[in-house]
Amino acid sequence: MVPDSNPIRPDVWAAFRGCRLWSGASDAAVEQLARRARVREVSRGETLAIEGETAESFGLVVSGRLRVYHLGADGKQLTFEVVEAGAPYAAVAALAGSRYPANVEAATDGTIATVPASALFDLLADEPEVAKGFVSDLARRVVNFTSVVQTLSLDVPSRVARYLFQRSLAAGRPTSQGLELDLGMKKGELAMALGTVPETLSRAFAKLREDGIAEVHGSTVTILDVRALAALGSGYDDE
16 A cells, blocks of 8 residues: 555555455555545444435445345335445445435444545546456345345245345354354344344244244354255245
8 A cells, every 4th residue: 555644544444455346456546545535433323325315425334334224115124235344335326326225324333434436437447447346246236136035025934044044054053953153133133134023023933943943042043954944945845
């Protein structure tokens, strides 16, 4: 990174340099992007983008987590994704010059960096090969949102099973009791992510326990029958 009399904060530089969206860019290009950012601290529950508003900038999570969600006319919230540290949000909307397709709020206290959309266009003009990263990220998001739509076509127990099975692939730990994993988020957040309410989520967990598929103790889940969990989460019956 090029020395400067006003150096970029180490945590901000780490987030920008590690962002997958422009992973192929040079240090100098990433530095220029970071220097155009407005860095600020945010509090849990703070709104960072409102669905339908013009997307004039995009953001990068330096620390903490954000939640991207849709608020229905009936007041129900549907979480599309949770954005972790080092990941961008609203970049596609900013590039398209369109409106934010969803609401974004801070899921925890943290730090974000907001960058004007013009900075992305300057980066692409200076280093066109970075566009490959943008295409890959856009493709990944299409796959993720397709998964969200598929999940919502299932009943709640199947939605829960699909989530647990997918999470077990990434974070499952073999134990003498079964495959153990943590939920990855609070139960209230998980309920919103699955398009339901905490009470219905609790009944789904109880059903999994009654069927001998999984047990939930606090934020820890023990998968007792991985095959049955996968079958339930697929929405198909083997019989």
